[in-house]
Amino acid sequence: MNLSELRIDGKRLQKTLEEMAIIGATPGGGVQRLTLTDEDKQARDLFIQWLQDLSLNVTIDEMGNIFGKREGLNDDLPPIVSGSHLDSQPKGGRFDGVLGVMGPLEVLWTLHENNIETVRSIVIVDWTNEEGSRFAPCMAGSGVWAGALDRNGVYQRTDLNEACFIDELERIGYRGETPATKWPIHAYYEYHIEQGPNLERERKIIGVPKGIVCLHWYDIYLEGEANQVGPTPMEGRHDALCAAAEMILKVNHLPEKMGGNLVATVGEIQNYPNSRNIIPDKVHFTVDIRSWDDVHAVNAWDDLRRDFEVIADQRGCPIDIEETCRVGHASFDERLVKRVLDTAEELEYSNLYMVSGAGHDASYMNQITATAMIFVPSLNGRSHVEVENTSWKDCEAGANVLLHCILKSANETG
Amino acid sequence: MNLSELRIDGKRLQKTLEEMAIIGATPGGGVQRLTLTDEDKQARDLFIQWLQDLSLNVTIDEMGNIFGKREGLNDDLPPIVSGSHLDSQPKGGRFDGVLGVMGPLEVLWTLHENNIETVRSIVIVDWTNEEGSRFAPCMAGSGVWAGALDRNGVYQRTDLNEACFIDELERIGYRGETPATKWPIHAYYEYHIEQGPNLERERKIIGVPKGIVCLHWYDIYLEGEANQVGPTPMEGRHDALCAAAEMILKVNHLPEKMGGNLVATVGEIQNYPNSRNIIPDKVHFTVDIRSWDDVHAVNAWDDLRRDFEVIADQRGCPIDIEETCRVGHASFDERLVKRVLDTAEELEYSNLYMVSGAGHDASYMNQITATAMIFVPSLNGRSHVEVENTSWKDCEAGANVLLHCILKSANETG
Structure with missing residues (x-):
């Protein structure tokens, strides 16, 4: 044939x-x-x-x-x-x-x-x-x-x-x-x-x-201070979930801010103790950054990391960052x-x-x-x-x- | 004695x-x-x-x-x-x-x-x-x-x-x-x-x-659109976790915005499918509002609800709100x-x-x-x-x- x-x-x-x-x-x-x-x-x-x-x-x-x-x-x-x-x-x-x-x-x-x-x-x-x-x-x-x-x-x-x-x-x-x-x-x-x-x-x-x-994965760990939500005043709180929320929005805005070929996403989040009447004292979330341009992705991450550190500092929520994988x-x-x-x-x-x-x-x-x-x-x-x-x-x-x-x-x- | x-x-x-x-x-x-x-x-x-x-x-x-x-x-x-x-x-x-x-x-x-x-x-x-x-x-x-x-x-x-x-x-x-x-x-x-x-x-x-x-509890349910994070452009995304992040920050800012005796907290969040490379399509979170002034708490909630609805609309993430309990x-x-x-x-x-x-x-x-x-x-x-x-x-x-x-x-x- x-x-x-x-x-x-x-x-x-x-x-x-x-x-x-x-x-x-x-x-x-x-x-x-x-x-x-x-x-x-x-x-x-x-x-x-x-x-x-x-x-x-x-x-x-x-x-x-x-x-x-x-x-x-x-x-x-x-x-x-x-x-x-x-x-x-x-x-x-x-x-x-x-x-x-x-x-x-x-x-x-x-x-x-x-x-x-x-x-x-x-x-x-x-x-x-x-x-x-x-x-x-x-x-x-x-x-x-x-x-x-x-x-x-x-x-x-x-x-x-x-x-x-x-x-x-x-x-x-x-x-x-x-x-x-x-x-x-x-x-x-x-x-x-x-x-x-x-x-x-x-x-x-x-x-x-x-x-x-390219594919860059990061794992973010935040620490806050747990407390009963009712008697704890807003001033002086160290709410790890609020810190995470600010960071999630920074990730979401990153492609617009950096321009070029870039997507950035938070797909996963764990919150502890995850009880409606306790201020969250531990949050883990993931960051996924992708671009055709490896250097652009690294620069974007560097910018994001600086934002994360400022937020962590302002909220009094110590941050630990793990670079889980970087595939060019x-x-x-x-x-x-x-x-x-x-x-x-x-x-x-x-x-x-x-x-x-x-x-x-x-x-x-x-x-x-x-x-x-x-x-x-x-x-x-x-x-x-x-x-x-x-x-x-x-x-x-x-x-x-x-x-x-x-x-x-x-x-x-x- | x-x-x-x-x-x-x-x-x-x-x-x-x-x-x-x-x-x-x-x-x-x-x-x-x-x-x-x-x-x-x-x-x-x-x-x-x-x-x-x-x-x-x-x-x-x-x-x-x-x-x-x-x-x-x-x-x-x-x-x-x-x-x-x-x-x-x-x-x-x-x-x-x-x-x-x-x-x-x-x-x-x-x-x-x-x-x-x-x-x-x-x-x-x-x-x-x-x-x-x-x-x-x-x-x-x-x-x-x-x-x-x-x-x-x-x-x-x-x-x-x-x-x-x-x-x-x-x-x-x-x-x-x-x-x-x-x-x-x-x-x-x-x-x-x-x-x-x-x-x-x-x-x-x-x-x-x-x-x-008073104690007011609300349960918020958001719907987004799941998709692989890499090939999905940022424009047109319906990311339920980003919508939730914006709302969590609104809750956090509520007491400052409204003044008076008020605390407001998100203690619990569930995210689905909660996979690092899928855009979240379902999020549930809780809101806890407390005040000595019942009317003030209700007014604060009304204000918050309007913000929630605007965010849900802008993000294209339909919202469902449950008033779980209100104890005066x-x-x-x-x-x-x-x-x-x-x-x-x-x-x-x-x-x-x-x-x-x-x-x-x-x-x-x-x-x-x-x-x-x-x-x-x-x-x-x-x-x-x-x-x-x-x-x-x-x-x-x-x-x-x-x-x-x-x-x-x-x-x-x-």
Whole structure:
């Protein structure tokens, strides 16, 4: 057959996405499949069953990353890898991550039923704990595998109930024996929903990120002085929640103040003792800053930190700041990005050259191999929520771009 | 003996307070004795043992309120009642509530060992669930007994673990058979720590509240729009936590803005989904407003509500407001308050005419009988915390005022 006419089976892709969405399904139409929970295990079990249906060579490494390998004609050449993650946010969506695992699975099905061989092997991967919402940091599986994160450090992370990462990994039976260590890769493709409103606004189907913005996470701890609210005069109070409220608004105003490409958000807050008649004496909150321009993000943080310190001082609420993670912006491989653009053109899908505002396992893969991503539109720009949605038609389009990108890379001999 | 020279035994009062503080003692020097827990049961058992040592007539009612009665010469006359509560806040202090139970106990010991008889009976009481931190509402035992709260409504309240009030009351063996219904009382005295800084600031020993400020509780619910923080531009966001932060600061500024006697506090906040990389789409927080002037408090709330609505509108975060409770200010019996003032003067203790910023069982007792309170200083104005402290000397002083107030009331024939 003429390879250029090859297309994936959109109905089959839809079916696998729908089957996967049953696991951890929430009443609001989303999924809750936090990493290393029973639901994550169920999703992994189903995924492995599908890999076995395709007679792939399945490997599970010590981080629980799952690899399924389809042998190429020349196994001496480094393979093409494509994947994403099956874990979700609490009350997350059905597409985030999953599409990037089900996409390459459908690509392999298409090659399989058309008896198409490739020069290089093709590996599909489910990375452990991309979300990081149960165990920080995020992108832990790919980060350790790529050598950017320390395995034992991740193993010891605990969730809100003090459950430990490694214990949970063992509990669900996914602590493999293969070392979580990088091996040579020829190219890495990650297929994902956009998670933003740009494709929809521009009425384009395929998003082609030139890279991923930087990601800076900070954890802020404030101390106040607890007291009964009634008899304690307003003067002289050290209310940690009021200090936090001032800081949250500073974060919110930061992008407008600094200008340029920047977003800044407080997503998480804990307040203690959290009793309506006690003045809060401890608050923890998070700050998330992202920009295409790493220096701009650092400057913005420096400005914010100064504001925080002034507020803490004025309120008499000592502040402790932890720089939880700083991942620089990732420029993807120009040749591979151009391949995604060209492939979208060839398949006659409208497309948009853009940046990714969200972090992905592709961030770490980009550090060790030629990497590119393929985006499809998120309805109303919503993601990480139960109403997250992408049309089946767009899911199919993205998978077709992935198919032809993988084919081109997998048949490169040099 | 000359009754006016009678004094309580400060050492013995200290000893009972210290013995009680062992039950539920926390590493930080406070106590955690939440209502109807095993610790509450232990405290009750010890208290009843002490009532029996004094040969008092012990009654437990169907709310678990414990009464110990010392017969007077004329049992036809309504008795004098004095008491408070043995339950505490989570990580609470050793004095709040307990002092008001151990105080009258020491008064009765003093009468006992001096063979002093009184015209009227004297009843000491431990009210169930004053704190309300495990089962809302607070002051439940006295509220039901005084006829202001519905017994069955309180019975059905559940804690955070879905444990039911009545089940817990039965579990610890303190659901008595006597109906929790008011009977005639001649006077009610409640002895308590100030829980504020006024006595310390003014260098006075005895606080004499003319009454308790009003208490207005509101519950605020905000809705935003969840989204991944990275790819979602700042423009067009509906961030419920930012809306809450603006509102929290409005609450904090309210007393300064309105002037007069007013405190306003946000003590509790819940944020959803509370993930560092999702824009918050649901926030609940509480507002507590207190003033001696009920109208002023209502006007302040009206002003605040308008601000809330403007913020909710500007942020595109729909707001839902619940008026959880409004208890008007309570003016204590003027004659009884004067008795406390005069008694403090007679005993040569410096004193301060003031208001109580905190609610007490005395609020409900004030609805059915002549009521007054006696305050002693809280170190650094702190309470409801482990470091809560009052000097033994001040504890003794307050108990002496209580002794003579009770004696005067108990010997009134008219």
